[in-house]
Amino acid sequence: MMLDLLGGFGEKGRTSLAVNSGNDRILLDVGIKVGATGAEYYPALAGSAGDIDALFVSHAHEDHVGALSWLLSRGYAGPIFMTAETRDEAPATLAGYADAEDLKRFPFPADRIELFQPGDTLKSGNLSIRTGRSGHVVGGVWFAVDDGESRLAYSADVVPDSNVFVMDTIPQCDLLVLDASYGADPVSGAARAREISDWMTRHANGCLLPTPLSGRSLELIAALPGPFAIHASMRASLETQIGASTALLPGVSGLLQRRLRDAADWTDADLLPSMPLLADDGMGEAGPSSRLLPRAAAAGFPVLLTGHLPSGSPGDRLHKAGRADWVRMPTHPTLGGNVDIWEKAGRPEALGHSCAADSLADLKIHIPPLLAQCRTGQRIKVPARSK
The missing domain is CATH 3.60.15.10 (Ribonuclease Z/Hydroxyacylglutathione hydrolase-like)
Known part of the structure; x- marks a missing residue:
């Protein structure tokens, strides 16, 4: 072979x-x-x-x-x-x-x-x-x-x-x-999740969390310490993912269903929310976050990036300019x-x-x-x- x-x-x-x-x-x-x-x-x-x-x-x-x-x-x-x-x-x-x-x-x-x-x-x-x-x-x-x-x-x-x-x-x-x-990298996923949760607690009155639509979005929802909003276009996909219980650890599906049910829907026509906001994708290259990253930068709205940042991507440029924090969610x-x-x-x-x-x-x-x-x-x- x-x-x-x-x-x-x-x-x-x-x-x-x-x-x-x-x-x-x-x-x-x-x-x-x-x-x-x-x-x-x-x-x-x-x-x-x-x-x-x-x-x-x-x-x-x-x-x-x-x-x-x-x-x-x-x-x-x-x-x-x-x-x-x-x-x-x-x-x-x-x-x-x-x-x-x-x-x-x-x-x-x-x-x-x-x-x-x-x-x-x-x-x-x-x-x-x-x-x-x-x-x-x-x-x-x-x-x-x-x-x-x-x-x-x-x-x-x-x-x-x-x-x-x-x-x-x-x-x-x-x-x-x-x-x-x-x-x-020797730092465990659990330790990184705690670090992200602590960051979000400090920015509970409003922040942007760019994330891929699948995968990391559920990890972030599980780590969020309080109320949050999602871009409304994400809800149907997130509901489908959470409903696929055989892919999830025991008990996680019910937890995520409750958290998503309580999440606020946010649209581009709304003011930036006074709580954490999840929007895809994770790099700002496509999807709602491609529009939200420049809007957040202009408004001084805190941004936390949690994944890979290709050189020259919108997320990478914002981070290098000191306008976005970065903690890797494993x-x-x-x-x-x-x-x-x-x-x-x-x-x-x-x-x-x-x-x-x-x-x-x-x-x-x-x-x-x-x-x-x-x-x-x-x-x-x-x-x-x-x-």
């Missing part, structure tokens, strides 16, 4: 891998890189996409599905596997991040989507693709690909210590592709989580995706078989299973 690193290795964004075994070739995720331009915005896929047998999408965030229309424009004609939640959320992601001309010519292909549920095992040619809940978003999954001689486990985005979501254990494998978004593994994932997977060779090169070097200190030198554009061999 050979693995082509098409995006996300030595960099954050455009996450994509091609798995090759004999005549079988599949693609795992097809993301874009926020802040990049030209070819670097898309996966490093050479030539036509016509030789790809199937595409498997882990979840609907832009760095995992944002290049779908681009892939279709390059001739991809095969099936697209995703969960129902990913299918429902992907069109909005493409509207915010796909090239306008690509999206016009190749809109979201609803008739080609092959649905599965987390926990299902899928087939493509000789490849068996096992799935499991990621702990990152409702409907998000990891993939474990087996060709009978070796097994690759690709985490996509996972959260092993979420306060909201369930993550299934990634199986033992011969090569593990880890979500290394936070490198060797929606990816911190150091202890990744070490635990690696140990349970049998301590195999490993790669780290969604991570800068220097952070990979730091992570290798704790996971010695990590191939920290691997970069987007390279091809590597998945080790054969030990006899």
